[in-house]
Amino acid sequence: MSAKSIITEIETDVSDVISTQFTYTNTAEVPNANDAGLSYERSKEKRGKNLETCVLYVDIRDSIALTEKHKSITMGKIYTAFTKAVIKAGREHGGHTRNIIGDRVMIVFPKAKCFTNAVECAVTINHIAKYVLNAKFSGVDFKCGIGIDYGELKIIKVGIQRNGTEGPENKGLVWAGYPANIASRLTDLANKTVTETYYTVLRNPINPRAIKSTYTPLYSFLGHQKPDTYDPKAPLYLTTTETVEMTESEFAQSFAMYTDPKMGHFTTGGKMISFERKERTITYPPILITEKVYKGLLTENPGASIGKAHFWTAQKQKIRNVDTKVYGSGMIWQFS
Structure with missing residues (x-):
């Protein structure tokens, strides 16, 4: 059987599997x-x-x-x-x-x-x-x-x-x-004993009052009263700080820079003040x-x-x- 023939046969098999009902x-x-x-x-x-x-x-x-x-x-x-x-x-x-x-x-x-x-x-x-x-x-x-x-x-x-x-x-x-x-x-x-890279991030957390809830209309529809704490004049970030720990992939995915370079950097959840790359050894x-x-x-x-x-x-x-x-x-x- 030639390569063309076997590929044609496999293509038919795949189509057959897709159309078959699995119970x-x-x-x-x-x-x-x-x-x-x-x-x-x-x-x-x-x-x-x-x-x-x-x-x-x-x-x-x-x-x-x-x-x-x-x-x-x-x-x-x-x-x-x-x-x-x-x-x-x-x-x-x-x-x-x-x-x-x-x-x-x-x-x-x-x-x-x-x-x-x-x-x-x-x-x-x-x-x-x-x-x-x-x-x-x-x-x-x-x-x-x-x-x-x-x-x-x-x-x-x-x-x-x-x-x-x-x-x-x-x-x-x-x-x-x-x-x-x-x-x-x-x-x-x-x-196993593994070496893991992680990051500690010091940041100003996002201000909850600066975020408009998408669920407020739903509360009203269900007949519940939920005060909306959203304030359009509230600053996006709080003046308080928090330190969070992120894996290497979490840090890479959340790290970003504002359009205005003077604003600095941010991560999902807050405005970044500083970060530190660390390693630790874990024995499972x-x-x-x-x-x-x-x-x-x-x-x-x-x-x-x-x-x-x-x-x-x-x-x-x-x-x-x-x-x-x-x-x-x-x-x-x-x-x-």
Whole structure:
């Protein structure tokens, strides 16, 4: 088949996917690739599933540096032992391994008691990494990072159907939704030390009285009385000052200069007086979970030690693309 022919065929496939209706049914269990409720598309309805649950990702820290330092045969053994350990830990805690990409493993849990099962699985994996794998592989500083989030996943079957040994390699499941993305993002940082650039900005805040509310007519329409504090003669900025902290991207996006150079610079939220570029080093714990997971854990285990505040630390630094509180722990099991 020529390149032109395959491109024409793919173009037809794309058009077919766009015109196909996608329908989803709710489930409390974790589907697999042979689930009868999942289907491919081809000029017909494509069936998927919705699952609201916890997703756990785990991968090896500094795998590139480890590969450079240790022989390939040693790394082959490390990958084998790590993957087998994670799969067994997931199964022990009711989870299902649904993706293995290099040194990263994805585990999805059935909805029932998913918070407890996911966190206990994370503790088991962290324990194995610290006291089994790190101890067994002499001279290897073995660490892994674990991230967990909770929410709705849309599960669809993707790929093409082929016969023979290549069949399984050409199809799989996609777990679309924020929980998979957020858990993966947390895994990227868990058990890592990173250097972060940020800015502190000293500014005069915007004067609320100088901003006309766009919601005043709505209050009137609903029959509510809301005094409008807008004063067209009020100065745009207050004479008071505040110091705010911004990430590098936030600072770059908000920094601007007035049309009149004499006015100086401003940022979203106020007129800039001065700014300072700084750096800090942040060390994240081996296990990172979102606030939804932490609250779910407390709900499922009221008063239990696994949810005690001294085991979990709220992370002070905002994590990029994660718009929720994050809690971290280095918890391991204590055996009598």
